Amino acid sequence: MSRPKVALIALAALAALLVWDAAASGLPQPFAFPAALALGSGAAPTGAHCTRN
Template identity: 50%
Template structure:
């Protein structure tokens, strides 16, 4: 195989994953999103791999 078919398959696979994600998921609600930087806000981290270290 040459690079062109492999690159085409990868691009099509990424496009299919993005299309599936867009079709299945709901649009984000900015009013329910956590703050991007919560430095000193007192909010506990959650939902990430680094949140287990602080608990």
């Protein structure tokens, strides 16, 4: 299978995951968006990281 075809399958799978997730979980509330930059926001980071179990 050619590289463009394989890559399109990867992108299609990713798009399907995002669309399904948006339907199942909804999109973030616009008024709850975090500041564009964590640095200077005054807020502690809330994201998860692989170094934490």
